[in-house]
Amino acid sequence: MEFKPDAENRQKREWLRREAHSPPIGKGPVTVVPFRQFFATAPVSCPYVPGRAERKLIVELRGNGASLFYDDLSRAGFRRSHRFAYRPACRGCSSCVPVRIAVGRFGHTRSTRRIRNTNRDLSGGLVAARATLEQFRLFSAYQRSRHRDSDMALMSYGDYRGMVEDSPVRTAIAEFRDGSGGLVAASLIDLLDDGVSAVYSFYDPQQPKRSLGTWSILWLVEQCRHQGMPFVYLGYWIADSPKMAYKARFPALECLADGAWTAFERPLPPASGEREELASAGG
Numbered sequence: 076m077e078f079k080p081d082a083e084n085r086q087k088r089e090w091l092r093r094e095a096h097s098p099p100i101g102k103g104p105v106t107v108v109p110f111r112q113f114f115a116t117a118p119v120s121c122p123y124v125p126g127r128a129e130r131k132l133i134v135e136l137r138g139n140g141a142s143l144f145y146d147d148l149s150r151a152g153f154r155r156s157h158r159f160a161y162r163p164a165c166r167g168c169s170s171c172v173p174v175r176i177a178v179g180r181f182g183h184t185r186s187t188r189r190i191r192n193t194n195r196d197l198s199g200g201l202v203a204a205r206a207t208l209e210q211f212r213l214f215s216a217y218q219r220s221r222h223r224d225s226d227m228a229l230m231s232y233g234d235y236r237g238m239v240e241d242s243p244v245r246t247a248i249a250e251f252r253d254g255s256g257g258l259v260a261a262s263l264i265d266l267l268d269d270g271v272s273a274v275y276s277f278y279d280p281q282q283p284k285r286s287l288g289t290w291s292i293l294w295l296v297e298q299c300r301h302q303g304m305p306f307v308y309l310g311y312w313i314a315d316s317p318k319m320a321y322k323a324r325f326p327a328l329e330c331l332a333d334g335a336w337t338a339f340e341r342p343l344p345p346a347s348g349e350r351e352e353l354a355s356a357g358g
Contacts, residue, residue, distance in 0.1 A: 078201075078266055078302045111135075111144065115164055122225075123316040124170055132164040141243040146268045152331045154310055155265060155274060157241045163311070171311040173331040174339060176292075178270070178299045178306060180327035187293055187326070190286045196254050197285075199294045204246040206236035209258050213277060220280035238275070239263060246274075251291060260287040262295065270299050270306035292325065312339075 111134055118128040136145055136158050145153075145160055152173035153160040163171040183191065211232050218228040230238075239248065245266040253259050260278035264271045273295060278287035295307050312330065313319035322328070328339035 078271060078298060078304050121165075123313050123319060124168075127168055127170075128165065130164045130166065131161045133159050133161040136160055136243045142245055143268075145244045145265070149265075149267055149272055149308055150269070150336075155242070155244065155272070157237065158243050170313050170315060172313070174309050174312045174322055175270075175329050175336070176296055176307040176309065176325055177327045177329050178296055178304065181296055181300070182326055184326055186324070187289070190289050191293060194285055194287075194290045197251050197259065197290070199249055199251045199291075199298075201247045202250055204239050204242060204248055204263070206232070206239040208232070210239075210248070210250075210261055211235045213258055213261065213279060217277040217280055249291065249295065251278075251287070251294070259285070260291050262291045264295065267306075267308070270304040270308065271295055272308040273310070288321075289324075 113132055113134045116131045116133060118130050121127040121129040123129075134148070134153075136155070145155060148160045151162070153162045155161075162173075165171075214230075214235055215228075218225070218230070222228055239246075242265070247264055247266060249262040249264055250258060251260040259282060260276070262276040263274040265274055273292060276288055276291050278285075278291070292307065292309070299305070299307055306329075309322050309325070311319060312322045312328075314323075323339070323341055328341070329336045330339045
């Protein structure tokens, strides 16, 4: 499985994009573009910043143009959960900042180089978005170790399968295995026309020295570089949330502000010894 759409899908996507943005001329056939209706959710307690309320703007992804539509939504700061795309729409709060890695400008730091060298014995590969018991066992161990108080720690195999397989867009799983073939990490990703979107990553919590969460993102960056894809979308950076603040550590980071992607202004480095917390690459 490759990151880029195959030739047939690329032609179809180019045709859909032209039809979606071109008005009908004369009396020729008219292409019907599906009407997309956005909804705002009711406020609920924010899972990232205590004391704040969270609201989301959501839209259903459906029809033949779902992948094309989601490509554009990703560039506008949206994320995906199952068959819906969403982005924060919280009143009086802009803490959730969409971020992505610009692959062409990415260069290893001493920290990322160390992580790369530590994991030279691992092999990675894309597989179809089909849930397996092996993945679920690793997912459950990760949740029990890192997020035992969250709803995700209560997910059944059926819930996990829905998270992986209930997707109307091009979705895959990057699996990472050690020399004995054991699964040590996995990333659920969406394949976009300009890169990949890291939806959710999980890993073996018994191997903290490997920094497997960071490693999985570094692997995605290298794969995008090899295939000429410019971006790895990481979801939202939230300065006040340790679960999301880790994203600021990646080089060549960009953020979406005022409708434009610009270079991310890196905050002060975290205190020495801060542990890696890769809950959801997308949050």
